[in-house]
Amino acid sequence: MDQAPGSRPDDARSGLPVCYRHTDRETGVRCTRCERPVCPECMVSASVGFQCPECVRNGSGTGHAPTANRPRTLAGGTVAADPHLVTKVLMGLCLAVFVVQLAVGDRFTDRFSLLGLAYVPELGSVEGVAEGQWYRLLTSMFLHLDYFHVFSNLLSLWFVGRYVEEALGRTRYLALYLLSGLAGGALAYLVDAPNQPSLGASGAILGVFGALAVLVRRQRYDMRPIVAMLVIMAIITFGWSNVSWEAHVGGLVGGAVIGFAMVHAPRDRRALVQYGTCALVLAVIVVVTLLRTAQLT
Template structure:
């Protein structure tokens, strides 16, 4: 009975990508019908093809420029599909080390402050006084007194960002990351107490969560693990005592879902225009929220 049960269980396992045996997938190449993961998907007129079929049957060697493999979102398939994720993690860690070395002056200069804070020793101006760069720089700062802040953010960025970068391509992935982070900063500036500082990569990372959910649904993957992880994060976000900026998380999540939908559902003929057009629309909303809040505070 045990052997029969094991055999039945094995028979119902999801197929794995023929180029990456550790990745389960429900998508097959429309030409050779072999299972392929998001990293190996090349957009075709109907469905997706694997890199080998695109190259004319050879799974090695460079592809001609006209038939270069593309990701599900139309990005170029690269040799290191996690490169930008590694760079982003490296930048965040480098800035964190700089915060520890320099002290509070660096954090005070670049964290998200809505309105000027005046004290006898260190007057600090905010976004309302024209320091709009804080909306961007705050995305790369973390609390220097809370090591778990950067630890969990960087682990999340590695787990979620790497596969998403492989599926979208570098340019689209980077656009998604910055648009989501800026949306989180803008909502924080609009809604939160302007006297309270905010910092962290969480807004951008929640944007990656949202886009990953859209991608997984597009590929008919099981969403339950991602939903469970997202629910846990949202519970922590809204739990009193953690001092977490829910505005950054929600702003990034909404922007990530919107941009992610445009990335993976745009028709092939107008894909680039729709994808970057969606990014432009979200950035326009960021600008409007910022200007409205600045007018309210000045």
């Protein structure tokens, strides 16, 4: 329950007030508007001092418009009215593309799935990333084999994606998702046989899960559910046939690296570290793709 402005909850041991939102955290900082005690996670920079999320959200900061200095997520993103919007849009895209696959048939799937280099009879030509069709690294992330494939991935994305999006914010979350999927595709392109097609959102979703594991560790929550899910994913990845372990591993590692940068970046260099890491991961993806293309051509 929120405390009234000006109240001073004191800790018996140190005499310091505790954050009005996190009662286990002592703080010496108060909102310059309502004087609520705020911890570093809750404080929002103002022209003078700091403000609490409520004052910023209501636009009550002196001299500030309601949109100025909005509350920030754990990773520094803007808190949105719908914190799960990007997850919903990604799920909608996967479902819409699957409907198109059912309507158009194999010709559509063959055109946009991940393929290194092969002759495709349905298309009557040599196709693949090595032929310059780099778009396949992206489009294959939204294709699926069958009903079970698409709905299991959508369920997994909803389960893990909404928490990560809420913690990172929309832009950072979207960057995480796309780069994780590209990382998984790049590793599959590098290791798989060139004529082995692959498709699915699993690499991107594993990347989101990797970021979730980092986030749970950062918040010091119970890691046992995460470890159990990792074991299940490992069994599925390496125990089932027709599963691209390369896409899973590449997505998981890429997502964990980006997630670590997102939640552990120092506040004063947050954007530089976060987007610099994203750029570095993208550069690695490009280099891997170029090296594999040079081998195949």
